[in-house]
Amino acid sequence: MRPQKVTEHQLAERMLEVLRAKGYDGSSLNELALAGGLKKASLYHRFPGGKQELVKSVLDSYTSYLEQNVFEVLAKGKAKPKKRLKKALGKIRTLYHEGASxxxxxxxxxxxxxxxFGEQIAMNCKQWIKAFSILGRDLGIKKKRAKRMAFEGLLKIQGSLVLAKVFNDTQPFQEVVDEIWSDYLG
Amino acid sequence: MRPQKVTEHQLAERMLEVLRAKGYDGSSLNELALAGGLKKASLYHRFPGGKQELVKSVLDSYTSYLEQNVFEVLAKGKAKPKKRLKKALGKIRTLYHEGASxxxxxxxxxxxxxxxFGEQIAMNCKQWIKAFSILGRDLGIKKKRAKRMAFEGLLKIQGSLVLAKVFNDTQPFQEVVDEIWSDYLG
DNA sequence: GTCTATAGCTAGATAGAC
DNA sequence: GTCTATCTAGCTATAGAC
Incomplete structure (x- = not known):
């Protein structure tokens, strides 16, 4: 077999930058291929199902990052809750490029x-909320309030990324991450 | 002159529903024309600048709704602040169809x-924040905190609409609107 | 002012050479 | 496994009849 020019992981990482900036319809296969370092037709070798399978692959890779670096750290880490939260928030900052993406x-x-992809995304968001809920519980917060805080955290992250784009300023995101930190530890 | 089949206002209102659901690239002129009750070519009579001018017109109409029913009510109304907030939040609920849109x-x-449209949208969001800031001041809240509450309100509305779409459930939006109400009056 | 018809292009997707 | 070449369908946009 001829060697791959780029690994599936590299491909997903590069195409993610196009997809998160332009969305499904806004991202053409030409752009995605260019970003990934391949020609359009080559994408059909990697993703025989076409655009939908390609995007699903990027989405799975994205969720996989969250699961490994955020959800599992929060919910299954063996370090103290405070340290796990710090680590998870650091990875969140990295994923969103400090609010730029x-x-x-x-x-x-x-x-x-x-x-x-709505159903899949809904499941992933529920994972997020579940993981932060468990962290809250580990910090001695009551179940109902822990879930509420987890939900509000996700909501504020999403809102901050909208405003960061609109204002072309990462500050809303940075502030929200800091708020989440102090909400759990205050 | 031959009579218009639909007024510019009706047209903007109907095309808004497509645009807010599908975004710029996701909304084709065919869909927009169909939603508005015209044929594609007729849109070029109303909007000689093509798609960009069409979307700008819908955006202007959308902002105009906010200015008249939300921003001016909050900042220039003569009723008591509590009553102005109630009215403005009601109009916000209507605009977003209780969180469904x-x-x-x-x-x-x-x-x-x-x-x-980024710069225009950034200006409109600043208007939003300004109007809620003025309401906060009228309720006796200090300047800095009033601005902070206004910013956070917009952020949470945006975040709630993201989650409402993802979960296909309007509850996040409803809760956020209620929270804004009680934040200002608690 | 709205329509049918169509131009010119780019999209997603496929065939087949290497 | 990647590529060039190409297909069809849909896109934005225009021309011109009514």
Missing amino acids: NCLYRALSLDPGLEL | NCLYRALSLDPGLEL
Whole structure:
């Protein structure tokens, strides 16, 4: 077999930057291929199902990052809760490039992305909320309030990324991450 | 002159529903024309500048609703602050169909909509923040905190609309509107 | 002012050479 | 596994009849 020019992981990482900025319809296969370092036709070798399978692959890779670096750290880490929260928030900062890059879930939350991936994204968001809920519980917060805080955290992250884009300023995101930190530890 | 089939206001209102759900690239002129009750070619009579001018017209109409029913009520109304807030939040609920419909600003906050309309949307969001800030001041809240509350309100509305779409459930939006109400009056 | 018809282009997707 | 070449369908936009 001829060697791959780029690994599937590299490909997903590069195409993610296009997808999170332009959404499903806004990202053409030409742009995605160019960003990934391949020609358009080559994408059909990697993703025989076409655009939908390609985006699903990027979405799975994105969720996988969250699961490994955020959800599992929060919910299954063996360090103290405070340390786990610090680590998870650091990874969140990295994922969103300190607020400069969109959340892929949001970018896909317009039609037709929502129609194709809505259920999957909803599940992933529930994972997020579950993981932060467990962290809250570990910090001695009551169940109901822990869930409420987890939900509000996700909501504020999403809102901050909208405003960061609109104002072309990462400050809303930075502030929200700091708020989440102090909400759990205050 | 031959009579218009639909007024510019009706046209903007109907096309808004497509644009806020699908974004700039996701909304084709065919869909927009169909939603508005015209044929595609007729749109070029109303909007000689093509798609960009059409979307700008819808955006202007959308902002005009906010200015008249929300911003002016909050900042220039002669009723008591509590009553003005109640009225403005009611209009916000209506605009977003109780959380079932996206914010157009958010739908246009991906490329290429962001590139075309980002500055205009940023100005409109600043108007939002300004208006809620003035309401806060009228309720006796200090300047800095009033601005902070206004910013956070907008952020949470945007975040709630993201989650409302993802979960296909208007509850996040409803809760956030109630929270804003009680934040100002608690 | 609205329509049908169509131009010119780019999209997603496929065939087949290497 | 990647590429060039190409297909069809849809896109934005225009021309011109009514």
